Amino acid sequence: MGLLPLNYRRPSYVKKGRPNDDLSKSQTSINSGSDNADKPARSLKPVRSANTLGIPPALSFDKIIDGGTCPPCTTRDFMNYLIYVERSAENLQFFLWHREYVKRFEQADTPDIALAPEWTQTMEDEAVMRIQKDHAENLRRDPKSSIAAEMFQGTDFEKNSQIRKGSVSDSNPFSTPPETPGEREDYSDYVASNATSYRIQANEAFSSAGLKAPFTIQPFRREIERVIATYIMDGAPRQLNISDREQKAVLQALAYTTHPTAFRIISKQVESELRRQAHPNFIRWSICNGNSARVFFARVLGVGLIIGGLVLAQVLTLSRAARGYRALAAIVFVLGIATLIAAYKGMCVVLHGMHHRHVRPWELFMTDEEDVDDTGKRSFDSFGSSNSYEEEPWVVRYKKRNIIRKIFDREVWIQEPALRQIQDTIFVQSMLCAVVGAAILTGVFLAVPGGDLF
Structure with missing residues (x-):
């Protein structure tokens, strides 16, 4: 194949970023005007990586995902890297599921598809604005507690506080989410053996976000409940690295519909992290x-x-x-x-x-x-x-x-x-x-x- 230019430089290491807590992407779309807000299909287009320096086209993200590469740069190698090295495999697992879910939803030809309308960009913008407004109102009422809540977000302090307030149903106040792989597997096996457990957990997630449980007659609703219990709700075995407000925004969308556009706000972030951070680091490591x-x-x-x-x-x-x-x-x-x-x-x-x-x-x-x-x-x-x-x-x-x-x-x-x-x-x-x-x-x-x- 020859050589690359002699001034070639391997991809730079990209550090992990924090979740976009202020929802700046959604806020940008709000400020861009209503003309663009009425084009929800555009948001499902792939996010192109800005950090492709040092990565030849033959090792691009799309090439790896589509199975066009050989070991040690296959999709399986990428998954192993995210599991054993970067410890963020849930992003790729969710990305692969969502991509396949979009195809299955578009190919579905059943009458109940009409029960799952699109979650438009306008709806998403309005939901984000309401969440930000509620957050600002809570901060105005009690700034000290709001700041402390953000400091302890995701920690045991927050979970214990929710249990004491009754926002988390837990009969044992000393119990914590399973941490070891063995316990996680037992938890997953239990959930898989009981079909209603996913619905219970999803309803708890909706309730904690201040939402009513959705209609169960929508297509793919059971699968969406499993996604919420696996990737979105607090304490999920593969919880995505998303902020509290992004979590509320996607739950509000999923309470309305099972259309793939309901995942827009987190699917774009997950794909962006894979393309701009995980993929360059994987090539550098390979x-x-x-x-x-x-x-x-x-x-x-x-x-x-x-x-x-x-x-x-x-x-x-x-x-x-x-x-x-x-x-x-x-x-x-x-x-x-x-x-x-x-x-x-x-x-x-x-x-x-x-x-x-x-x-x-x-x-x-x-x-x-x-x-x-x-x-x-x-x-x-x-x-x-x-x-x-x-x-x-x-x-x-x-x-x-x-x-x-x-x-x-x-x-x-x-x-x-x-x-x-x-x-x-x-x-x-x-x-x-x-x-x-x-x-x-x-x-x-x-x-x-x-x-x-x-």
Whole structure:
């Protein structure tokens, strides 16, 4: 495939942002005028990423989601990254569900579809304005309590306060939402075994937002109740990172309709986070072909080679050897500098020479394809349990693995051509920098008079 431009830079790391609490996106649409507010279909168009620097078209977000890439850049690899590294897999899980839900809703040809009208942009703007107005009124009445409520939002203080006020039905005041993976699975199994549990939880979410329970005769209403219990309500096993006011806005929309446009305010945010934050970070992480132990070893090796080159150059300079022999240190300098620069970018030059990468820790102890398929099914289950993995067997086994075995972990071939192209470019950049650096260092030692000491 050739190389990318030599001025190529891998994607920058994008830090996680806070949820858009002031609903500035919705407020912008309010201020834009009523002409644009009457075009709800436009809001379902995908949000394009602004941070595509360093990502070739072959590794674009849409290409990965549509299954047009090879390992280690497939949709499953992206999901594993979000589960085990970034810990925000609920965004991709919700995004995949919502995209598939839009298709199913549009293809549905039943009379009850007429019972689920669109949630227009005008309706959303009015709902947002009411929520902001209520929030401002509460802040005016009791500014201290409102500020304190925002400070403790999402913490145990807020939950205990809601229990004392009766806004959360809990017979045991000392009970807390399940936290460990095992407890989460029991909770999810219980919910799945009892069809009415989702409706009860959804109704509690509507009640806590000051809304009446919706009509159950609308199409896909049971599925929407599961979505609320899984992604939207407080304490949900895969609760999305949305603000309290965004939560109220989407619940108000879902109380009115089951049309896909009801999710507009959170679907746009989820997709934006995936495109502008998770996807660039995933590509940056995928460029690394070695685990942390191997990369650290490569950095130490690079520094060691540079020091060795300096020692060799000094010995040759102080000896009676001919001046030309000092140029031998340039070979060591090139190897050391190239290894160090590549390791700084997460690459091991030895693994790159074979276009190999280390097997990920969560893949290392899977014995057969059934284990891989089972893990994939769980992570792609739209209504599964939480994404916690701390008690998975591989975690303990990998921690017990000694450092030498980690450095020389099992390797696999990198199948994605675009990723190999990026790594080839980084390797060439490292070699060019190494040649320039080695030439400068070698030139300095060649210019120094000989010591003739031995």
